[in-house]
Amino acid sequence: MKPCKQLELYYHDLLHEGGNDIANATSAAATNATKLGNFKLGKLIIFDDPMTNDRNLRSPPVAKAQGFYFYTMKTDYIALFAYTLIFNSTDYRGTLNIMGADLMNAETRDFSVVGGTGDFFMARGIAAIITDYVLGLEYFRLKMNTKLYECY
Numbered sequence: 001m002k003p004c005k006q007l008e009l010y011y012h013d014l015l016h017e018g019g020n021d022i023a024n025a026t027s028a029a030a031t032n033a034t035k036l037g038n039f040k041l042g043k044l045i046i047f048d049d050p051m052t053n054d055r056n057l058r059s060p061p062v063a064k065a066q067g068f069y070f071y072t073m074k075t076d077y078i079a080l081f082a083y084t085l086i087f088n089s090t091d092y093r094g095t096l097n098i099m100g101a102d103l104m105n106a107e108t109r110d111f112s113v114v115g116g117t118g119d120f121f122m123a124r125g126i127a128a129i130i131t132d133y134v135l136g137l138e139y140f141r142l143k144m145n146t147k148l149y150e151c152y
Helices: none
Strands: 005-016 027-029 044-052 063-071 078-088 093-103 108-118 124-135 139-150
Touching: 093 124
Parallel strands: 005 027
Antiparallel strands: 005 044, 005 139, 027 044, 044 063, 063 078, 078 093, 093 108, 108 124, 124 139
């Protein structure tokens, strides 16, 4: 099938891992990891992250990603993401709801677009996720290529 709408965006996550940069952090741990395994099993992160059209964190955001991810495996780094992209610009208004398993060691991961509002009313599709950049425990950037196959 050919997508009815396609978006390429960049997700920027500034992690607050107990450092001093609280003012600029866009995510924080809501729970600590359990002691089961060495891969943060059970740790829950909540976020309010900017989405841009390019790789530059300082570019004007075109949307906000608000939601959470939590680590779900004790033998590897895997997390479940669930979030809403909130658009409020001249290009788009509304939301996209996205969720999926982030197999962090895979080159590309697919998240499901499970709905939306406004310009994305009842949207369905796939968000292909690629890790674009990582800076230790402070920052990471994901490239998100979203293809919608149901648009109303």
